[in-house]
Amino acid sequence: MITTDFVHGSPCWLDLGAPDVRAAAAFYGSVFGWEYEPMGDGEEAEGGMFRKDGKVVAGLGKLTEKGARSAWMIYYTVPDAEATTRAVERAGGTVRVAPRDFDESGRMAQYSDPLGGQFAVWQPGSIKGADLVDETGSLSWTELYTPDAAGAKQFYGDVFGWWFSDMELPGGGGTYSLITPAGLPEERMHGGLMEMAAEDLTLTKGRPSWHPVFNVDDCDAAVARVTENGGSVQMGPEDAEGVGRLAVCLDPSDADFVVLTPTGG
Numbered sequence: 001m002i003t004t005d006f007v008h009g010s011p012c013w014l015d016l017g018a019p020d021v022r023a024a025a026a027f028y029g030s031v032f033g034w035e036y037e038p039m040g041d042g043e044e045a046e047g048g049m050f051r052k053d054g055k056v057v058a059g060l061g062k063l064t065e066k067g068a069r070s071a072w073m074i075y076y077t078v079p080d081a082e083a084t085t086r087a088v089e090r091a092g093g094t095v096r097v098a099p100r101d102f103d104e105s106g107r108m109a110q111y112s113d114p115l116g117g118q119f120a121v122w123q124p125g126s127i128k129g130a131d132l133v134d135e136t137g138s139l140s141w142t143e144l145y146t147p148d149a150a151g152a153k154q155f156y157g158d159v160f161g162w163w164f165s166d167m168e169l170p171g172g173g174g175t176y177s178l179i180t181p182a183g184l185p186e187e188r189m190h191g192g193l194m195e196m197a198a199e200d201l202t203l204t205k206g207r208p209s210w211h212p213v214f215n216v217d218d219c220d221a222a223v224a225r226v227t228e229n230g231g232s233v234q235m236g237p238e239d240a241e242g243v244g245r246l247a248v249c250l251d252p253s254d255a256d257f258v259v260l261t262p263t264g265g
Contacts, residue, residue: 002133002140002190006077009160009181010190011142012122012129013075014212015059017068019253021046024060024070027251030229031222031259032137032214036060055131057138069203070253073110073120074142074210076160081107081123084159091158099123113155115148117208134215140260141213142179142191147206149177149195156193164193170241203256213258219245222259226251 006012018024025036028050034057038048047061063070078084081099088095088111096118097110107123122129132138146152153164161182166175179191198206216222219237226249227233234256236247244262251257 001188002142003188004129004131004133006124006129007181007184007188008077008079009162010077010188011074011133011139012077012124013059014072014130014139015061015075016070016072016255017061017063017065018070018251018255019063021048021060021062023252025050027229027231028060031225031231032216034058034137052132052135052137057130057132070251070255071118071209072212072255072257073118074212075108075120075122075129077129078121078123078160081109081121084121085109085111087159091155093155093159113146113208114151115146115208116204117144117146117152117210119210136215136217138215139212140215140262141258142210143213143258144191144193144208144210145196145201146193146208147196147198147201148208149175149193152193152208153177203254209256211256211258213246213260216259216261219247219259219261222261223247223249226259 002011028034034050034052036048036050049056050058085095085099092114094112096112099107099109101107104125105127106125110120112118134140156162163180164177166177169176177193178189180186180189223233223237230252232250234248237245239245244260246258246260248258
């Protein structure tokens, strides 16, 4: 369960790097009912905020990194971005963007884990994170696909202090590791990781990747909106026992995300 108290190591923010900002804004507006608020000068703005019912849920920006694919970047709360940077380097990760200030809003840094999975951190100032989580049309879970689950648990455990608990997926589907911030009970789980063969990680050419899970009232209807607006579906919709009905989707620029109607939702 993701909440807005944003404790150490919990997801607090996400943003999308898109090659066409206006097209991405239109797509996610159609799928989730998000309203896009440009930051800057109207038509020329290269980024802004997504809102749901007036509350900020995510960010959107122009994809500028040469050779990079369009993808969602997930940010985790830390009390000290400099200390986290040192922890990432000690654990074998690399620094993609060194800690930098955003006025009084907070401090940001971006990293890659030892196999190339990209993630970010946010040291809060006046802004703690998203206004809306774990509700319809907002972030409810984060998930890592990686070719080395044991290595990932070691790395992220060293960096964030996360606790992991393993569960076997039905039908011999493999082991799924649930992630909980250090010191918190299991009902505060905020994500999971799963080992996948490198050859199956086609979007990232074998590298690990994080993706967001968004709550929706009706998974099948959300999938229909995805495909009607130029996106595609990699898996589902299908029912996951004890979890809900879900589908793995791609937006028109192949950024991946999951839509989920939780059990009892």
